[in-house]
Amino acid sequence: MEDLAGPEVIETKKGGVWLLKNPNTNKGLAFSYEEREQLGLGCMLPHRLCTIEEQVALELEHLRAKPTDLEKYIGLASLQDRNEVLFYRVLVENMEEFMPIVYTPTVGLACQQYSHIFRTARGIWLTPDDADRIPQILRNRPLPDIRLIVVTDNERILGVGDQGCGGMGIPIGKLALYVAGAGIHPSKCLPISLDVGTDNPRLLEDPLYLGYRKRRLRGQEYDDFIEAFVQGVLKVFPRALLQWEDFHNKQAFRILDRYRKQILCFNDDIQGTGAVALAGIFASQRVTGTSIADQRVLYIGAGEACTGIARRVAAAMRSEGASKKAIQRAQLMFDIHGLVRRNYNMEPHCVQFAATPDTLSHYGLPDADATPEQVITAFKPTVLVGATACPGVFRQSMIEEMTRHVDRPVIMPLSNPTGKAECSPSEAIAWTAGRGLVATGSPFPPVDYQGRRHVIGQANNVFIFPGLGLGALVSGVREIGDEMFTLAARTLADSVTADRLESGALYPPQSELREVSRRIACAIVKHAGETHVGRHIPPYEIEATVRRVMWYPDYVPIVRKR
């Protein structure tokens, strides 16, 4: 697994301006005088040498002077295309400031504006016209040893829908978080867009739209295309981990079920979200002194996110010995047409969470339409999760009713980007009279309520996927088992400090992301060894091994290859 770490020296036959124009080799003013001399860079840079710290300070000056977040996004993307090490150094050292730019919420806007802010291409685009030559195209990857791929078909980008080729912002952003958050070397990462067309009329009518200007591929042709893609990845990158990202739920569950045992892969929207939300629930139990079996979870929005969470909560309950009936009674779901139950015209993915007649009668609920408030009165949820991309869905009356029955209600308005949240944290805190434990999908500032400051933890999947991915790659597993997501959730929940919990936050600050990722990776490696699904690394060596492969962005010497 040593090959996961970045190189200690770069040997190259190239020289001169090529090195300055290549983001993987460019150090700008940090090229030493000796390197300048030996690599044909003499007099191609101003005289001054800069340390990377000085370069970071300069970049911060530029970025902070930008008037909007979208401009900052463009500035950071340009830096990534100019000098990769410096880009990651800026990101790693200023995670809280720039993660909301590189990823949600700003990336949502960047995806929507993609064709108009496009500067430099990154990653690989595959269109239906390429279906019979996918391996050939994948071999065009910029660097040889790809170990991590994030792929989207662009249909459900965050909460902003079909963004056609603009969805590429998501794999690029996610991979940046893998690198910054878990130290996976950037040369191992490849973003891929399956540009199968778009049904977004705004894009189809835009004369400057940069993508494949056709209606979306559907049906058997779509499935055949995905199959060709998976076979291509298996052929060209047999050791890579594939992350499915922002597919519509009609495709996401089918694809995951079909391929999870064929190729090392997972779906972050379903499984990563399940784990990060479960971690929030586990963390809340440290405040309330309850166990997973004590929870009753009400979901609003029976899509990928909520179904993924419900699966994970059910698995956690099962692993702690809860009966099938108890698990069924512990979770209820609303979707757009009401409570999901028998006879509800539901999507296949949420059938297993439809309220059974036993559950309804257990809570004295009718097998007929009921409002969320009525369900809350009867069900007395301890946790309320929203993932609808529909702002305002958490009404004051719902949260007040919940607060009547529970001492510390857990409120999770998870929708992204910011404007899509089901309610704002300040509303959730006020409506629970300051007793709510609130976690959101997008970042929010603390809320001051009646003389007390409530820190809002962000249920960001970034606390799960980088560490999980790193652990999977280090241990060389062939499949990411369900139990690994629960393990990651438990490790994340245990990483929240007592002080932070006291302030109301169910998640650590993003400044601790690398430490959290390291802990998750170690837990995965240990588990994989113990259960014989991955490389056996002696327990006393696991931490050192994980630390060794985690890349910290710094320049390495560049020398001429003879």
Ligand code: NAI
């Ligand atoms: P999805 O499209 O699979 O599911 C959304 C569901 O909400 C659909 O079933 C839809 O019918 C339902 N819905 C819409 N309006 C509703 C309403 N007024 N009442 C009840 N149900 C309603 O989308 P997915 O993947 O589940 O994502 C939803 C949102 O969650 C997005 O904004 C996404 O960005 C966010 N999300 C947040 C995560 C996090 O915080 N870590 C992770 C994954 C998703």
